[in-house]
Amino acid sequence: MDFGIKNSLDLYKRLTPAMNCKVRELSRYNMKYVKKEDIWNYLLKEKWNEGKKLSLAEMVDDILNLDNGKLDKFIKRKLEQTKTNICKDEVELL
Numbered sequence: 150m151d152f153g154i155k156n157s158l159d160l161y162k163r164l165t166p167a168m169n170c171k172v173r174e175l176s177r178y179n180m181k182y183v184k185k186e187d188i189w190n191y192l193l194k195e196k197w198n199e200g201k202k203l204s205l206a207e208m209v210d211d212i213l214n215l216d217n218g219k220l221d222k223f224i225k226r227k228l229e230q231t232k233t234n235i236c237k238d239e240v241e242l243l
Contacts, residue, residue, distance in 0.1 A: 154205075160208075161189060163205065164189070164205075164208060164209065164212060165185065167208075167209045167212040167213060168185035168188045168189060168212055169185060170212075170213065171185075171188055171212050171213060171215070172184065172185055172188070175217060175220075178217065180217065180221065182224070183220065183221075183224065187220070187223075187224050188212060188215070188220065190223075190227075191215070191219075191220050191223045191224070192208075192211055192212065192215065194223075195219070195223065196211055196215075197211070
């Protein structure tokens with residue numbers, strides 16, 4: 150079954166309920182800063198980048214059972230990179 154998934158946007162929409170569930174769970178652990186986009190980007194870069202074909206059930210399982218600590222480190226690393234890039238841009242403007 151393809152569940153009507155034609156592209157990554159369709160897949161994102163299909164996985165949104167699972168990501169929303171994970172965001173609510175993380176909120177209970179005082180990780181209120183995590184958004185579903187963070188979960189999506191983390192899994193795309195860290196778990197689903199191997200190129201193997203995953204079922205929808207496997208992807209939902211990955212979302213619901215992802216390592217909260219690794220997700221937290223991923224988000225903080227991206228935030229630091231963004232801050233560094235902003236600082237570099239500001240220096241270039243001077």
